[in-house]
Amino acid sequence: MKTIKVSLKYPLNSITTPLVSTLVKKYNVEVNILHANISLNKIGTLIADITGEEKDIEDALDFIVKQDGIRYKIFSNKLIWQEEDCVHCGACTAVCPSNALTMNKETWCLEFSKEKCLVCGLCTKACPLNVMSLQA
């Protein structure tokens, strides 16, 4: 079993295949949607963790690209937080779309949840001290 993080770009035209349920039913993978922004006549994005056997994940990705105009990107990066240089100001929490970066309401220290991170990189730009970076 392994888990990959993927970002799917949906095209402007509508997709008629029920994508996620097909992945689950036919390809035997688990899909954990982390972020979705899909609406009619707009380019949409869906970010998800896909968990399953290596072969099943491969087949699932093959199936995804056969859909009309959907493209995927596997996140191979991870977010590196240089905690010792962080001043815990909270500026990164303003842009984090998945609440992976939050302020502890007691200590007012920054907390980072790797599981929730979409590796979108928004925090790397929002951080005034440059302590967030993406690493391949």
Add this chain to the structure above:
Amino acid sequence: MKKTIYEINERIKSGKAVVFTAEEIISVVEEKGVKKAFEEVDVVTTGTFGPMCSSGMFINFGHSSPPIRMNKVWLNDVPAFAGIAAVDAYIGATEQSERLGMQYGGAHVIEDFIKGKDIVLYAESYGTDCYPRKDIKTTINKYNVNQAYMFNPRNCYQNYAAATNSTDKIMYTYMGTLLPEFGNVTYSTSGELSPLLNDPEYRTIGIGTRVFIGGAQGYVAWEGTQHDPNQERLENGVPVGGAGTLALIGDAKKMSSRYIKAAIYEKYGVSMFVGVGIPIPILDEDILLKTTVRNRDIHTLLVDKSGKEDLNIRLNYEQLRSGVVEIRGKKVPTAPLSSLKFAREIATELKSLIQKGEFILTEPVEKLRTNGQRLNKLEEREVKP
């Protein structure tokens, strides 16, 4: 019964001063009552650690041989103001590197200097009879310059408007990244721990007050730029808008890079986190009571940074710190920009210095203005050729 700063200092010198931070004092007064607490408490310490653009450092480099009257100066490729005496310069926190732009600025030079690193000094001159030299390139550091003192024209804004963005485009501002369609709200304050919110009418903090700045001891030099005490105030004296500010001075050679940090705000520019702690001598019950101000009793306005909408929304810091506020029925996440963790560390550090007798309080030589001139706008007038 009133106390004097002299009496409090005597207790500090004998190691007997009773000191609390502005967060701790809230429960102390709640438990003991104002009268009893006033008898016991000598000093309340405050702290703040936020980006303060209006900061910079004067340096005197010493004279070279042959000497130069520097009229243009760069430090690590960042221009410094040299329109003063021959080897004096002022490096402003927000000034940007000639080659690297906003990736490296005056604040980085100051932070590197405080760390004891070598800084490349390049200076040019037109050459004079008494200062014949026309350029010089060398390195300087905090051990070989004569003076290096931070002089920050505006620090410690008493209160500050929270920011949001009504447009459909992301905005990159000095209040952080503001997401479209009221996607977030940012705010910058240490709230109930903040210096001027604990002495809202400037009864003890004035010109000459000794302060903790950047890890060293410095002073309030003047009212800060844009000091505007005539703001609307709540019954507790706390202003709803910006109001008071402080100009601070302190020896940069004695500062610590833990409390001075360069900052870059994306697509905006360079700023500098400055750590400031100010002690409040508890001279009477009213001064004590004012230090018990709570986040819920400190209000600020929410401003649309695009300037497109007048939101007319007032929030208190308990709401802002809760993580979510409501704008026109929509729940919007909030994020701080100043570090409360470091502000607490500073207030606690200052408390410890006072307890150990290493930080003596001063009487202001002059009060800060509590009324008078309001903020002027910059008018565009016709310029005659």
